[in-house]
Amino acid sequence: MTAGAVARRLGVAVTTLRTWDQRYGLGPTEHEAGRHRRYSAEDVRRLEMMRRLTFQGVSPADAARTALAARADELTEPSARPAARVPSRRVMPVGLAQAAARGLARAAGSMDSDAIAEEIRTCLRTYGTVLTWTEVLVPVLSALGQRWQAGHSVVEIEHLLSWHISTELRMVVPGPSGPRRSRNNDEPIPALAPPRTLLASVEDEQHTLPLEALAAALREARRGTRILGARVPTDAMVEAVRRTGPAVVVLWSQIPDTADPTVFTRLAALGRPVRMVAAGPGWLASRRRMPSGVALPTTLVEAVEGVLAALGGPTGTGASRDAGRRLSR
Ligand code: B12
Structure with a gap:
């Protein structure tokens, strides 16, 4: 099958398939001279296992390891596992x-x-x-x-x-198992533990939406955040970390003009045990000037998993610990 056909069958984007191939080696194995590689029936069944596990909340790294290690007879027939049976999360x-x-x-x-x-x-x-x-x-x-x-x-x-x-x-709002609701009635909203994650866009940076998505995704995972929003001056950032003592700080830079790695140097100088995360395409050009230990996730999923792993506690899968290791590199 072509990548497009597999993507349609699985209900994922073609770019997702490419990422699974490049990152985890879950790619097409059939070769035809002069043509794009094709997915065999077994490749598709491995990908279906990958998709099932990731939509159940297993991290991509763990899901890929399981799917690659599965014997052919452990892979169910595609027709026997319609998407509707995926529990708790839908495709x-x-x-x-x-x-x-x-x-x-x-x-x-x-x-x-x-x-x-x-x-x-x-x-x-x-x-x-x-x-x-x-x-x-x-x-x-x-x-x-x-x-x-x-x-x-x-x-x-x-x-x-x-x-x-x-x-x-x-x-x-947070919920017991992957909430899919907005606040539209009088139901009590489950209380969250005090936030240990600080999110902010760096000085002069007006873009905040990806951080807001990260905060919402973490809330779904029942982790609260403090979010300082757009254009946070470096001095204020340092002060916020000093005052609130977060376990994780995520700083968003969308454009290279706002990406000044010295904010991380200043945070590191506080000597606090804080996991520092540089998120957003703005940081790409300055990544070599980052102090060591600053994580650079490239997707929302990677950032969510990395924060959950850094916070520790019950994150659902050992996969999140792997993501944490990825983040801490
Ligand atoms: C909405 C928006 C605004 C809003 C922001 C509102 C808000 N509250 O955030 C407003 C109107 C304020 C705005 C202002 C400006 N904007 Co604007 N804006 C956008 C727009 C349309 C979406 C931004 C966004 O949320 N992107 C997030 C996702 C959608 O994009 P992405 O970062 O490319 O996503 C990739 C990765 O980051 C990653 N990813 C996605 N989500 C997440 C989440 C996490 C946690 C992680 C780790 C990774 C990740 O996956 C994607 C694929 O690789 C973009 C267009 C664009 N392509 O992004 C322009 C864009 C970012 N803006 C741009 C510009 C130039 C500006 C202004 C300078 C314009 C002006 N002259 O005033 C000002 C800002 C100045 C400043 N100093 O900050 C340019 C930046 C060009 C550049 N690379 O330098 C863009 C790219 C538009 C363009 N095509 O030119 N903007």
Whole structure:
């Protein structure tokens, strides 16, 4: 099968398949001269095991190890395991993600606030933060960025959409096992332990949405955060760490102009046992100037798993510990 066909069958993005191939070696094994590599039936069944485990909350690294180690007779026939049987988490079929993204882009384009809010809320309730962010919101935001770069007037759309994304992400509540709800009734919201994670965008950095997604995803995992928002001056950042003593600090930089690694040097100089995380594409150019021990996750999932692992305690799988090791490199 081609990557596109496998992606459709599994309900994941083609880019996800590529990542699983590059990172974990879960790729196509069939070769045909002069053509793209093809997935065999067994490759597909391994990928289905991978997908099942990751949607159950197992980290990609652990899920891939299990899927690669499984004997052929341990892999169930695809037809015997419809997506509907995946417990607690649903898959987000590619078609649905694309339809939701199209709907959201349309609503944003016509500046229809109610429709924007409804589309985002429905996705968050049904699929949770990570899938909604990765499969729906990021594609729409990226497309908007491209239109801006091409000279279209989309700044007003960008602001409206950002507002609604923030609003809906802030409504994501913690729940017993992967909540998919927004705060829309009188149900008591389960209490969380005091936050040990501090999130902020660095000095002069106005972009915050990915951090807000991280905060929502951590809340779903029943971990509270302190989030300082946009443009946090370095002095204030240092003071916040000194005053609140977090176990993890995640600093977002979207654009290279705002990425100054000395903020990490200053935090390290406090001598606190704090896991420092540099998140966002802004840091890429300055990563060699980072003090040692600063983690650089490249995806929301990696950041969530890494924070959960750094916080310790019951994270559900040993996989999160692996992610923590990845983060701590
Ligand atoms: C929304 C938005 C805004 C909003 C932000 C609102 C808010 N509360 O965050 C507002 C309107 C304020 C804004 C302002 C500006 N923006 Co703006 N903005 C965007 C937009 C459309 C989305 C930003 C976003 O959330 N991206 C997050 C995801 C969608 O994108 P990503 O980072 O590329 O995602 C990758 C990785 O980061 C990773 N990832 C995704 N999510 C997560 C989460 C975690 C935790 C991790 C670790 C990784 C990760 O996966 C992705 C694939 O690799 C982008 C377009 C874009 N492509 O991002 C422009 C964009 C980032 N903005 C841009 C610019 C230029 C600006 C302004 C300078 C414009 C201006 N002249 O005023 C100002 C900001 C200045 C500043 N100093 O901060 C440029 C940056 C170009 C560059 N590389 O330097 C972009 C790329 C648009 C473009 N195509 O040119 N912006």
